[in-house]
Amino acid sequence: xxxxxxxxxxxxxxxxxxxxxNCTSSSIFNTWxxxxxxxxxxxxxxxxxxxxxxxxSNGRLTAQFGITRKDSFLNISASIPSDVGIYFCAGQLRETxxxxxxxxxxxxLTVNP
Amino acid sequence: DAGVxxxxxxxxxxxxxxxxxxxxxxxxxxxxxxxxQVLGQGPQFIFQYYEKEERGRGNFPDRFSxxxxxxxxxxxxxxxxxxxxxxxxxxxxxxxxxxxxGPGTRLLVL
Numbered sequence: 473x474x475x476x477x478x479x480x481x482x483x484x485x486x487x488x489x490x491x492x493x494n495c496t497s498s499s500i501f502n503t504w505x506x507x508x509x510x511x512x513x514x515x516x517x518x519x520x521x522x523x524x525x526x527x528x529s530n531g532r533l534t535a536q537f538g539i540t541r542k543d544s545f546l547n548i549s550a551s552i553p554s555d556v557g558i559y560f561c562a563g564q565l566r567e568t569x570x571x572x573x574x575x576x577x578x579x580x581l582t583v584n585p
Numbered sequence: 586d587a588g589v590x591x592x593x594x595x596x597x598x599x600x601x602x603x604x605x606x607x608x609x610x611x612x613x614x615x616x617x618x619x620x621x622q623v624l625g626q627g628p629q630f631i632f633q634y635y636e637k638e639e640r641g642r643g644n645f646p647d648r649f650s651x652x653x654x655x656x657x658x659x660x661x662x663x664x665x666x667x668x669x670x671x672x673x674x675x676x677x678x679x680x681x682x683x684x685x686x687g688p689g690t691r692l693l694v695l
Contacts, residue, residue, distance in 0.1 A: 505683065514589075571641075
């Protein structure tokens with residue numbers, strides 16, 4: 473089945489630094505999404521990307537849908553303590569049998585004040 | 586507007602028992618999907634339902650079943666529970682392509 477490789481697995485940064493994480497796949501996707509999950513809660517949608525090459529921003533977050541449709545990256549600028557959490561990429565492929573999400577294994581972000 | 590709601594929030598069962606988890610989608614959303622998230626991993630797709638019909642099924646055994654009701658709410662049933670079924674079970678609803686997740690039900694099987 474499809475697998476997403478998400479890196480890095482974890483990051484330890486100082487407040488104010490920029491962060492970059494990415495996902496690669498062996499298969500193409502129609503949609504790439506980035507979620508953030510806090511302990512004990514469900515994933516919260518940060519950014520959705522619908523077209524190859526698309527670059528989208530949401531405040532301090534910027535994400536891009538790779539031109540090959542097999543990769544995506546997420547950048548966080550000027551990190552703050554509340555950015556702490558696990559970030560997941562997810563690829564979505566629209567099929568006749570529905571549209572399931574395939575998730576990466578997550579990037580654990582720690583921000584030191 | 587209320588987001589996706591799930592009940593119960595936590596549940597403890599013993600091996601061999603059966604469990605039913607419930608999900609109410611965002612108002613206006615007709616599609617519901619279920620995911621299993623084991624500690625330290627990303628969510629894994631279990632089922633998707635649209636207009637009360639199953640639209641997709643992940644690589645889970647037949648002990649897992651689900652259904653969607655006319656009001657678009659959904660239930661996930663797991664029979665003959667195993668220790669390995671301990672996980673956070675997430676429900677997501679969608680109107681178009683974008684899926685929005687609920688807070689999940691934490692299931693512990695002893």
